[in-house]
Amino acid sequence: MSGLTPLASGQVTPDIRTSELKQPVDIAEYLFRRLHQVGVRSVHGLPGDYNLVALDYLPKANLNWVGNVNELNAGYAADGYARIKGISAVVTTFGVGELSAVNAIAGAYSEFVPIVHIVGYPSTVAQKNNLLLHHTLGNGNFNAFANMNREVSCAMAMLNDPHEAATLIDDAITKCYLQSRPVYVALPSDMVTKKVEGERLNTPLDLAYSPNHVEKEEYVVNVVLKYLTAAKNPVVLVDACAIRHRALKEVDDFVTKSGIPTFVTPMGKSAVNETLPNYGGVYAGTGSNAGVRERVEGADLIISIGAIKSDFNTTGFTYRTSQLNSIDFHSYGVTVKYSDYPGVRMNGVLTKVTERMGKLNIEAGPIPKNVVPDHADNSDPTITQAWFWPKAGQFLRDGDIVLTETGTANFGIWETRFPKDVTAISQVLWGSIGYATGSTQGAALAAKELGRKRTILFTGDGSFQLTAQEVSTMIRHDLNPIIFVICNDGYTIERCIHGWDAVYNDIQNWNYKDLPAAFGAKPDRYKTYQVKTKTEVEQLFADKEFNEAPCLRFVELYMPRDDAPAALMLTAEAAAKRNAD
Incomplete structure (x- = not known):
C-alpha cells in the first residue's frame, strides 16, 4: 500500500515523509504531466514488461500512445515529432528495447534534437539483489545500458528514490529543452506508483534561456556592428543550429531588415524564408547552387549563424572561406574573426544588432528559381x-x-x-x-x-x-x-x-x-x-x-x-x- 509502512504486528502506520506531501501524485503521472506541460501530446515507443504499468498513466496526463513497430523506428519518429513540436518523448523497455533505439537517440544527440527517452527498469529491489533477470546481460550489472546511453544524453535521471524523483524529472526535461539534446530517464517498475509532491506541477518549468551578461553582450554587439557597417559586400550564411537552438525569429528579423544576401547550408534548409528577395540559395562549397559559391567566397564579411561544418554539409570540406572575414554566432558564444566571446548566446546579440544597425553596403547576390537547368534534356521522357x-x-x-x-x-x-x-x-x-x-x-x-x-x-x-x-x-x-x-x-x-x-x-x-x-x-x-x-x-x-x-x-x-x-x-x-x- 503506497505511503504506508508495515509493522511487525501486521498493522500499518503512515510514512511520515509521504504524509507530509501536500498534493501526492504518482511518479509516472508526474513525469507524463510534465511532458504535457512542455508541449508533448503523443508519446512514441513500444510496450515491455518493465514499462507496462507506467504506460497506464498516459491517459491521466492527456497523452496519446503511438505504439511503433520497433524501437529504432520509434526513436526516428520521436526525432521527427520533436523537430516540429519542439520536444518529444519515447518509451522503451530495459536492455532489449533501449538498445534498439540507441541509434536513433545518437542521431538526435549529434543533430541537437530534444527527446526524453524513458526506459522502464526492473525494480530497485531486483537491482539491489542482483537478480538474474531477462533482458539483462546475466552478470548482475544493471548500469551497463545506462552507461551506453550516457554518451548520447545531456542528462541522466535515475529515478531510484521517490524523494529525488520530481527534482530529477524537472531537471532532465529542462536540460533536454534548453540544450536541445536527448535525456535519459530510468523508471524502475516499483517506482511508478511511489508518491512525489504534485504541488510542484503548479509551477511551470523555466524554459527561458539565461540572459547574456549585459556588459559582455553590449561589447560584442558593438564589435559586430563595427565590422558589419564597414563591410562592402557582406553575406549571411545560416546553418542548422539556428533552427535547433531556436533562433529563427532573430534570424528572420536580421535577414529581413538588413537586406544582406542570405544563403543556407544543406542542414540549414528552411531556416530562412526563401521567398525573400535577398535569399540566394544553398552554399556548400563546390556543391553550391549556381552563382552561390562565387558570391559567398568573394564576400568581405560572412555572418555565419549556427554553423555545423560537417563533411556532407560542406560537400566534403570544400568551403573556401577565411575566419579572418567571418563572424560566427552560436548558442554557446560568438566569435568575431579570431576573437572568441564564450557564454554570449547568439539570440540576444542578433536582436540588438538588428535593432541598432543602420544602412548597410549591399552587393546583390544570385536569386535561385525553380527552373529546370538547360542541361536537363526535356525531350527525353526519363525522369532525371x-x-x-x-x-x-x-x-x-x-x-x-x-x-x-x-x-x-x-x-x-x-x-x-x-x-x-x-x-x-x-x-x-x-x-x-x-x-x-x-x-x-x-x-x-x-x-x-x-x-x-x-x-x-x-x-x-x-x-x-x-x-x-x-x-x-x-x-x-x-x-x-x-x-x-x-x-x-x-x-x-x-x-x-x-x-x-x-x-x-x-x-x-x-x-x-x-x-x-x-x-x-x-x-x-x-x-x-x-x-x-x-x-x-x-x-x-x-x-x-x-x-x-x-x-x-x-x-x-x-x-x-x-x-x-x-x-x-x-x-x-x-x-x-x-x-x-
Whole structure:
C-alpha cells in the first residue's frame, strides 16, 4: 500500500515523509504531466514488461500512445515529432528495447534534437539483489545500458528514490529543452506508483534561456556592428543550429531588415524564408547552387549563424572561406574573426544588432528559381535528378513539411527553392539510412496536432526498405503524408562512394505501392501512383486530388540507377578519398 509502512504486528502506520506531501501524485503521472506541460501530446515507443504499468498513466496526463513497430523506428519518429513540436518523448523497455533505439537517440544527440527517452527498469529491489533477470546481460550489472546511453544524453535521471524523483524529472526535461539534446530517464517498475509532491506541477518549468551578461553582450554587439557597417559586400550564411537552438525569429528579423544576401547550408534548409528577395540559395562549397559559391567566397564579411561544418554539409570540406572575414554566432558564444566571446548566446546579440544597425553596403547576390537547368534534356521522357528537384519546388506549397532521406533526396533538395513557411527535415550529419521514413511518422503526427496540412517524404528505395514498417503506424493513426519512393535499384549514395556495380549495393525490388494495402489500409484511406516519365510527374503535380486528398498518398517514382545529383557525386568523391587515406 503506497505511503504506508508495515509493522511487525501486521498493522500499518503512515510514512511520515509521504504524509507530509501536500498534493501526492504518482511518479509516472508526474513525469507524463510534465511532458504535457512542455508541449508533448503523443508519446512514441513500444510496450515491455518493465514499462507496462507506467504506460497506464498516459491517459491521466492527456497523452496519446503511438505504439511503433520497433524501437529504432520509434526513436526516428520521436526525432521527427520533436523537430516540429519542439520536444518529444519515447518509451522503451530495459536492455532489449533501449538498445534498439540507441541509434536513433545518437542521431538526435549529434543533430541537437530534444527527446526524453524513458526506459522502464526492473525494480530497485531486483537491482539491489542482483537478480538474474531477462533482458539483462546475466552478470548482475544493471548500469551497463545506462552507461551506453550516457554518451548520447545531456542528462541522466535515475529515478531510484521517490524523494529525488520530481527534482530529477524537472531537471532532465529542462536540460533536454534548453540544450536541445536527448535525456535519459530510468523508471524502475516499483517506482511508478511511489508518491512525489504534485504541488510542484503548479509551477511551470523555466524554459527561458539565461540572459547574456549585459556588459559582455553590449561589447560584442558593438564589435559586430563595427565590422558589419564597414563591410562592402557582406553575406549571411545560416546553418542548422539556428533552427535547433531556436533562433529563427532573430534570424528572420536580421535577414529581413538588413537586406544582406542570405544563403543556407544543406542542414540549414528552411531556416530562412526563401521567398525573400535577398535569399540566394544553398552554399556548400563546390556543391553550391549556381552563382552561390562565387558570391559567398568573394564576400568581405560572412555572418555565419549556427554553423555545423560537417563533411556532407560542406560537400566534403570544400568551403573556401577565411575566419579572418567571418563572424560566427552560436548558442554557446560568438566569435568575431579570431576573437572568441564564450557564454554570449547568439539570440540576444542578433536582436540588438538588428535593432541598432543602420544602412548597410549591399552587393546583390544570385536569386535561385525553380527552373529546370538547360542541361536537363526535356525531350527525353526519363525522369532525371537534375530535372526533378526544381520541378518538386514548383509542387511545394506554403507551410509544407518536407523530409528527405540521406542519399539522392538530401542532395537533390538543394536545387529546390521553398515557398514560405516550409519546414525541412533531414539527417545530414548523422546520416542513418532509413531515418526519414520513421521520422515522417512523427512529423506527420505533429503536423496533425498543429493543423498543418501536408507532410511530404522523398526517400530512396534502398533507404525505404530499412524502415518501411512505419507506414503501418501512419495508417494506424490515420496520418496523411505524401510518400515518394525513388525507385533506382539500390543504394545510390553508396554506389557513388564505392562499388558502383557491386552486389552489396543492390536490393530486392518491391512492389512498393502495394504496401499500404498489405499493411491493412482501408481502400478509401490511401491512393497509390506509379510515375515513370516527366509528363507523368507534371500531371501528378497538377492533380488537385493528389495535392489535397485527405489520405495517405504513395508514389513509386522511377529514376535511372546511374543518375545522381551533382552535389552528391562531389561529396561522395571526397568521402572516397578520405576513406582511402
